[in-house]
Amino acid sequence: MSKEWPLWEVFVRSQHGLNHRHVGSLHAPDAEMALKNARDVYTRRNEGLSIWVVEARHITASSPSDKGPLYEPSESKVYRHPTFFDIPDEAGHM
């Protein structure tokens, strides 16, 4: 067994009702201590109302080398942006 504590990714929801946002990572022996460490490391200045922690190994990330196949096909599809509708005057500013 590794002697290092596993790495955890920390997500904090701020005061303003937004979604949880990734704020950084830390090491901790288990989920409970990860929450406590997150409280101590990332919410010292009154940043948070709610904390999520997830062990970094549980996150599946896309690979930068797959950039071409993953994202290029959407570059040429401007019709996917909802910019081709005439908004009736009565609808006002959207």
Next chain:
Amino acid sequence: MTTQDALFEYLLRLGDNTLILGHRVSEWCGHAPVLEEDIALANTALDLIGQTQMWLGLAGEVEGKGRSADDLAMLRDVWDFRNVLLVEQPNGDFGQTILRQFLFDAFHFDLLTGLTKASDDRVASIAAKAVKEVTYHLDRSSETVIGLGDGTEESHTRMQAALDRLWPYVGELFAADEVDAAMQDAGIAPDLSELSSSYHTRMSAVLAEATLVAPEGGFAHSGGKTGFRHSEHLGHLLTQMQWLQRAYPGAQW
């Protein structure tokens, strides 16, 4: 002893406990085994120093001689301090620091909970603010004691050694004297014997989970909270903590 004198003395005990423990814990800043613990310990130290400002501020007010919290913290000598011996004990290794923290937090939590019902509003409101911080301190220290006690062979050995060393300082926490009696009569302080039974219930549960065994026998050091005889360690701590105000009186940040 008038109630006023007893209250001053009692507030010094509260403020000196948090001041001396806060300073001790702050000695870890930059030295803790991992970054996360370093920040957590520094947060705890800052909480305790913040509580000190409130307790010693009120002590100065009650004394009525114009002494501020800073005066009381920085310009008194060893024999004037009223903290329990437990909090002035050296940090030792990380395990010893955490065990000392747990032994104090468990007492501190029950004491502050009792003080939130104090007949003196000033005391009750400081306690209400502090108990929120201390709830977290206790949560964290008890979980860490369990993790390290029931951890590897080495961490278990170190935690048991820390408990053997520090347990004889627990008795003083609950040794009531005339100051405690006067404060209890005035409806300010909770009954220390009730606190003691709740403390030992909590100890049994946490120590059992941590696979640690408290030493047999009831021997208890004393002399800290009465100021009769501090351990040699307090003087050394004060030379570090107070040297700036002693060398440059009235110096400001």
